[in-house]
Amino acid sequence: MRRKLGKTGLEVSILSFGGGSQFLRNPDGTWEKMLETALEGGINLFDTAPNYIASKMNGIWDGKSVDNSQDRFGQILPRYRKQIILSTKLDTRKPEEAKAEVETSLKKLKTDHVDILFLHGIEIEDKIADIENGVYKSLVAFKESGMTKFIGFSSMGDAEHASKLLDKLDFDIVLLAMNATQYGNFAKFALPVALKKGTGVMSMKLMRDIVGKESAPRELLNYALTQEGVATALIGHTGIDTLAENMRLAQEFTAEAFPREKRMELESRLSHLAGPHALCWAQPGYIDGALSEGYDNSKFA
Numbered sequence: 001m002r003r004k005l006g007k008t009g010l011e012v013s014i015l016s017f018g019g020g021s022q023f024l025r026n027p028d029g030t031w032e033k034m035l036e037t038a039l040e041g042g043i044n045l046f047d048t049a050p051n052y053i054a055s056k057m058n059g060i061w062d063g064k065s066v067d068n069s070q071d072r073f074g075q076i077l078p079r080y081r082k083q084i085i086l087s088t089k090l091d092t093r094k095p096e097e098a099k100a101e102v103e104t105s106l107k108k109l110k111t112d113h114v115d116i117l118f119l120h121g122i123e124i125e126d127k128i129a130d131i132e133n134g135v136y137k138s139l140v141a142f143k144e145s146g147m148t149k150f151i152g153f154s155s156m157g158d159a160e161h162a163s164k165l166l167d168k169l170d171f172d173i174v175l176l177a178m179n180a181t182q183y184g185n186f187a188k189f190a191l192p193v194a195l196k197k198g199t200g201v202m203s204m205k206l207m208r209d210i211v212g213k214e215s216a217p218r219e220l221l222n223y224a225l226t227q228e229g230v231a232t233a234l235i236g237h238t239g240i241d242t243l244a245e246n247m248r249l250a251q252e253f254t255a256e257a258f259p260r261e262k263r264m265e266l267e268s269r270l271s272h273l274a275g276p277h278a279l280c281w282a283q284p285g286y287i288d289g290a291l292s293e294g295y296d297n298s299k300f301a
Helices: 031-040 069-083 095-109 128-133 135-145 159-168 183-197 217-225 240-252 260-273
Strands: 002-004 011-013 015-018 045-047 085-090 114-119 148-155 173-177 200-204 230-236
Touching: 002 230, 011 015, 011 230, 015 240, 031 069, 031 240, 045 230, 069 085, 069 095, 085 095, 085 135, 095 114, 095 135, 114 135, 114 173, 128 135, 128 159, 135 148, 148 159, 148 200, 159 173, 159 183, 173 183, 183 200, 217 230, 217 240, 217 260
Parallel strands: 015 045, 015 230, 045 085, 085 114, 114 148, 148 173, 173 200, 200 230
Antiparallel strands: 002 011
């Protein structure tokens, strides 16, 4: 099943492929098969970022595997380039660094453009005026030059701040941490703004640290996909069996099977998990994928 991604007109699979820390846990011989399995199963949106790098310290990287998500994508996805939607992210907030970062990403991904370029991980510290007068202009320039077709931002921190940024500037797509715990209240604050502006909405963090805790994968996926305006659920997978299971659940999804009463019951059941006490990615200092030799992500595993 595919849905339109807001005003972009892109037709995206309702399950999309996340290239973050969970994907990076897969060793050589497995991650390649996972990408091929996703492609064969109809997934057409693949998301990555420059800082998705396996950490030597948390045991993800064995020193031999391709340790960067963009490098991994670049080994498999180029031959499918015309049939997929490829997204990556811009980590820097400095306009003078932006072009070099995007050029490096394109080189690793072995493509001359991406379909979506997100400003990565908007937080309350990202002043809207600074974004507007700085790196946002770079994003617009990359879109005008053809380095990316569409621009957006991701956020899993302050929903009110994200909603203000979304309202102030013209983004094509937004990637938000929305799940049944309702942590962050993105559905309350940011989603209405996106719907008003026709911004495409992608949901992330719908299962991480939630699945198995009084909840099953099917209901968590169904919850995300019955959220008004959400086009696709972005999930990173460890293990090909987990990927195959979620692909099956996406294929079986029907909105009618998950009415409002079920949504409300699930929200009530999982509300006690809404916070950094239960969600590792909500803890201060969390960075998906361990950035460098000096960053230890193991405490968030």
